[in-house]
Amino acid sequence: MGNDDRPPRTRRPTLADVAAAAGVSVPLVSIVMRDVPGASASTRERVRQIATDLGYRPDQRARLLRQQRSRLLGVTFEVEHAFHGDLVEGIYAAAEPAGYDVVLSAVTPGRPEARAIDDILGDRCEAAILLGPRSSTRSLVTLSASLPVVVVARNIKSGAVDCVRTDDVAGMASAVGHLTSLGHRRIAYLDGGSTPGAPERLRALNTAATAHGLGSKVLVLPAGPGEDDGAAAAHQLLTRRSGVTAIIAFNDRCALGALDTLMRAGISVPQNMSVVGYDNSRIARISYINLTTVAQNPHLLTRLAVQRAIARLENQSPDPRDQLVAAELVVRTTTGPPPA
Numbered sequence: 001m002g003n004d005d006r007p008p009r010t011r012r013p014t015l016a017d018v019a020a021a022a023g024v025s026v027p028l029v030s031i032v033m034r035d036v037p038g039a040s041a042s043t044r045e046r047v048r049q050i051a052t053d054l055g056y057r058p059d060q061r062a063r064l065l066r067q068q069r070s071r072l073l074g075v076t077f078e079v080e081h082a083f084h085g086d087l088v089e090g091i092y093a094a095a096e097p098a099g100y101d102v103v104l105s106a107v108t109p110g111r112p113e114a115r116a117i118d119d120i121l122g123d124r125c126e127a128a129i130l131l132g133p134r135s136s137t138r139s140l141v142t143l144s145a146s147l148p149v150v151v152v153a154r155n156i157k158s159g160a161v162d163c164v165r166t167d168d169v170a171g172m173a174s175a176v177g178h179l180t181s182l183g184h185r186r187i188a189y190l191d192g193g194s195t196p197g198a199p200e201r202l203r204a205l206n207t208a209a210t211a212h213g214l215g216s217k218v219l220v221l222p223a224g225p226g227e228d229d230g231a232a233a234a235h236q237l238l239t240r241r242s243g244v245t246a247i248i249a250f251n252d253r254c255a256l257g258a259l260d261t262l263m264r265a266g267i268s269v270p271q272n273m274s275v276v277g278y279d280n281s282r283i284a285r286i287s288y289i290n291l292t293t294v295a296q297n298p299h300l301l302t303r304l305a306v307q308r309a310i311a312r313l314e315n316q317s318p319d320p321r322d323q324l325v326a327a328e329l330v331v332r333t334t335t336g337p338p339p340a
Contacts, residue, residue, distance in 0.1 A: 012057075013051075013054040013055055015033070015056075018047065018050055018051045018054060021053075022046060028043070032048060033047075071099060072100065072123060072124065072125040073091070073101070073102050073125060073126065073306065074105060074119075074123060074128045074129070075091055075103065075105065076106075076107055076117060076120065076129075077107065079107070080109075080225075081132065081225065083279040085281075085282070086281060087301065089298070090298045091305070093299070093302070094299075098306065100310065103120055105120045107134075113133060113135055117130075117135070126147060126148075127147055127149070127150065128147055128150070129150045129152060129305050130151050130152065132152065132154055132196040133151055133196060137156055140156055144158075150162040150305045151163045151164075151165075152164050152302065153301070154200075155200055156322075162322075163321060164301050164305045165324060166301070166326075167324040167327055168200050168204040168327070169204045169207060171204065171294040171329075172207070172294070173204075173207075174327065174329035175208070175248050175294050176248070178329055178331065182274070182335065182338070184245050185245075186217055186219070186242070187247070188218070188221055188237050188246070188247045189220045189247075190247060190258060191220055191221065191223050192225055193224040193250075194224075195225045195250065202220070205220075205248065221236055221237060223249070223254055224250070225253060226254065226257065227257035227260070229257060230253065230258040230260075231258065231260055231261045232257075233254075234247070238267075245272075245273060245338035245339065246273065246274040246275070247274070247276065248276045248278075251278045251279050252280070252281045252283055252291060253281075255276070255277035255293070255334075256283055259275055259289070259334070269334050270334055271336065274292075274338070275292070275334045275335070276292050276293060277291045277294070278296075279296055280295030280296065280330050291332055292333070292335040294328070294330075295327065295328045295330045296325070297325050301325050
């Protein structure tokens with residue numbers, strides 16, 4: 001019977017299966033799989049080929065358990081945040097070359113952050129990387145007593161927790177500076193509400209407005225991180241007839257909701273209203289949206305976060321605890337001069 005006629009396997013191939021097929025001992029197969037001295041080059045090539053043919057894959061978690069280490073980084077993220085998807089991708093890219101695996105634990109409307117954190121603890125993760133966590137500073141400090149904690153995209157004022165975040169002061173300065181250079185003098189800001197990082201971003205907006213001589217000319221409207229939040233805030237803006245000619249939104253999803261409301265109201269962007277987002281997430285880069293936005297750097301944010309988590313595990317002490325990453329304005333087609 002040819003190899004193609006073999007019945008499908010009903011269990012995962014083991015070292016013993018590879019050894020039997022290769023006609024060698026199990027310890028010799030183990031030597032080959034662990035890539036340690038003790039086997040000739042020809043034997044290694046033959047055993048590895050047979051292992052591939054059988055579909056054998058080493059059980060990395062079992063090996064790590066024997067070593068009393070999991071080498072797992074637990075990551076919590078919110079499924080509703082488009083930017084968190086970019087961050088998760090960056091964490092995988094940074095963790096794998098360093099020899100660490102990633103355990104994802106999602107935060108959803110029906111699955112609170114506390115549950116997500118409990119699950120990564122239950123999976124024996126060695127460190128926690130939390131993307132925009134909503135937990136209180138006290139609870140995060142308590143968590144850091146159990147394992148190293150790195151927070152991404154939020155400022156935690158504690159010596160027990162590492163933070164890696166975007167420089168919102170520079171980011172907002174670039175957004176406000178861009179609009180004022182186009183001639184806008186009356187700007188609305190759609191706030192992030194209770195979203196982690198929203199207070200810092202609002203303070204950065206106020207600082208930038210003062211620096212550009214706008215002062216009280218910036219209208220702050222309550223909103224949030226989602227499309228519905230941006231749509232509701234934009235609707236409120238339109239009913240006020242405030243003379244606003246430009247909008248800066250807390251994030252790209254909020255900006256997308258505002259764009260939808262403006263379109264439905266027959267207001268042209270950017271001819272009658274300019275819109276700026278924040279994050280440069282994937283939705284901002286879609287061709288028919290083409291949103292001007294403040295770009296965060298997800299690859300650098302996550303690379304630094306992974307490096308910090310591993311450094312803590314290896315008893316290194318990187319300073320400072322709070323690390324800022326530069327922001328960059330990306331100008332697209334949703335901003336232009338104010339209407340004459």
